[in-house]
Amino acid sequence: MSDNKTHVYLMPGMAANVSIFDGIELPENQFSVHKLEWFVPEKGMSLTDYAQKMCEKIHGPDPVLLGVSFGGMLVQEMAKIIPVKKVIVVSSVKSRHELPKRMLFAKYTKVHKLLPTGLVNNVELLAKYAFGETVTKRLHLYEKYLSIRDKYYIDWCLDQIVNWEQETPPDNLVHIQGDRDAVFPMVNIKNCHVVKNGTHTMIIHRARWFNEHLPTIILE
Numbered sequence: 001m002s003d004n005k006t007h008v009y010l011m012p013g014m015a016a017n018v019s020i021f022d023g024i025e026l027p028e029n030q031f032s033v034h035k036l037e038w039f040v041p042e043k044g045m046s047l048t049d050y051a052q053k054m055c056e057k058i059h060g061p062d063p064v065l066l067g068v069s070f071g072g073m074l075v076q077e078m079a080k081i082i083p084v085k086k087v088i089v090v091s092s093v094k095s096r097h098e099l100p101k102r103m104l105f106a107k108y109t110k111v112h113k114l115l116p117t118g119l120v121n122n123v124e125l126l127a128k129y130a131f132g133e134t135v136t137k138r139l140h141l142y143e144k145y146l147s148i149r150d151k152y153y154i155d156w157c158l159d160q161i162v163n164w165e166q167e168t169p170p171d172n173l174v175h176i177q178g179d180r181d182a183v184f185p186m187v188n189i190k191n192c193h194v195v196k197n198g199t200h201t202m203i204i205h206r207a208r209w210f211n212e213h214l215p216t217i218i219l220e
Contacts, residue, residue: 005032006085006218007060012038013069013091014157017147020068023207026215036071040153047160051077058082064218067092068203069183070157079170086218087173090210091181091200094169098188103162145204174217176210178202193217 008031010021018035026033036057041050055078058065062085067075072092079087093099169175178198179186186194193213198206 005030006064007032007034007062008064008066008218009034009036009058009075011036011054011065011067011071011075013067013071014038014161015146015148015154016068016071017145020145020201020204023204023211024214025207025211026218030215031218038148038153040148040150041156043152045156047074047077047164048080050074050160052081054078055082064088066090066214069200070161073161073164073166076166076170076173079172084172087170088176088214088217089173090176090203091178091184091198092175093164093184093189094173094175095166096164097167098184098190099162099164100183100185100188176217178206 008026010018010024010033012018012020012035015038018037021035024033034057036054039053051074054074058078062083064086065075065078065084066088067073068090069092072089072094075087076089076094078084175189175192176195177184177186177189177192178195178200180197181200181202183200195202195206195209198209203210
């Protein structure tokens with residue numbers, strides 16, 4: 001019966017679209033998978049307001065929310081609004097204390113407001129922001145993954161990340177982090193499943209690891 005399936009909602013990272021989840025395959029007899037898409041926020045929208053709007057796309061009781069990078073921060077905000085079975089964050093942080101020093105520096109100096117986000121159509125630059133990688137070889141791939149290039153949206157995301165105020169994560173949270181993540185380095189991060197040699201884009205490049213481990217992580 002489809003009613004017995006666990007509903008899993010996938011939220012991509014900043015500027016990324018749902019194609020980052022193309023390699024993720026969960027057993028269809030156990031899980032019903034739904035993919036969430038970013039939208040450009042209205043002027044003056046807070047992260048809480050944005051999360052509220054995104055919650056309107058969630059149907060059915062006790063969903064599992066999985067978010068990547070900034071999407072991981074967003075699903076934690078959503079879990080404050082609706083009851084969820086579990087929150088899974090990938091390549092992300094679960095409190096402001098896990099943000100890297102350079103992001104805390106940006107919060108106080110506002111240096112992030114000086115970033116040339118007007119160049120968001122430059123995929124190389126966008127990949128550096130969104131994935132923490134200098135892209136040379138796989139440019140066509142990143143053009144496929146990073147389709148949300150609205151300057152207001154990018155500025156808004158950067159501002160929400162550096163000003164995130166969460167002190168403690170929700171109880172029902174599982175954190176999966178790569179030990180080679182350049183955006184959110186392991187140095188500040190505690191209590192997580194560590195993926196050896198996992199980078200910030202491991203949801204794409206290490207899909208096999210996720211396909212092996214996610215069913216157990218979701219259901220445990």
